[in-house]
Amino acid sequence: MATKPSIHKFMIALSDLDREYYDSLNLTVARHPSETLERMLVRVLAYCCNASDSLVFCKGLSDTDEPDVWAKDLNGGIALWIDVGEPAFDRIKKASRLARDVKVYAFNTKSSVWWSQQQQEFAGLRISVSRFPWAPLQQLAEVMQRTMDMSVTISGDTVYVAAESGEYEFALEVLQTVN
Numbered sequence: 001m002a003t004k005p006s007i008h009k010f011m012i013a014l015s016d017l018d019r020e021y022y023d024s025l026n027l028t029v030a031r032h033p034s035e036t037l038e039r040m041l042v043r044v045l046a047y048c049c050n051a052s053d054s055l056v057f058c059k060g061l062s063d064t065d066e067p068d069v070w071a072k073d074l075n076g077g078i079a080l081w082i083d084v085g086e087p088a089f090d091r092i093k094k095a096s097r098l099a100r101d102v103k104v105y106a107f108n109t110k111s112s113v114w115w116s117q118q119q120q121e122f123a124g125l126r127i128s129v130s131r132f133p134w135a136p137l138q139q140l141a142e143v144m145q146r147t148m149d150m151s152v153t154i155s156g157d158t159v160y161v162a163a164e165s166g167e168y169e170f171a172l173e174v175l176q177t178v179n
Contacts (some may be wrong), residue, residue: 003033013151037141042084043068046105048152086114089121102127109134129176136168
């Protein structure tokens with residue numbers, strides 16, 4: 001019998017100071033049995049960094065043809081494709097043909113090796129690549145609960161998370177931007 005995903009609920013007071021976007025988000029996130037807490041947290045933080053009315057979580061690890069998060073336009077086209085982790089070049093190249101905007105959020109201890117191997121190939125694509133620092137992700141994952149209230153503030157390349165368990169600062173490292 002297959003293991004079922006675990007369900008996590010986040011109540012997030014979001015303040016994106018750069019985009020002047022403020023919202024109260026109630027997110028229900030299914031964590032795939034093979035997904036780490038850190039990866040799920042990056043999906044949630046990537047969602048917050050790009051929050052809009054049309055943004056939705058996809059099947060992610062359960063469906064290799066979909067990103068982790070996406071936004072579709074009114075015509076059904078993909079406006080934004082978001083992958084977390086260290087995706088293969090071919091996957092991101094395909095995504096860049098399907099979507100207007102593509103963003104990758106790397107996050108683990110191997111991401112610097114992945115980036116050094118992929119950087120030249122990705123340089124030819126119109127995509128954005130950022131990296132979340134590993135240590136604060138681990139700290140937040142250690143106190144993770146199935147239901148959490150959080151406040152997320154985004155300013156510049158920094159994401160601040162305040163939860164009952166403490167405060168966490170994520171200085172995003174921008175590896176590649178779309179010019």
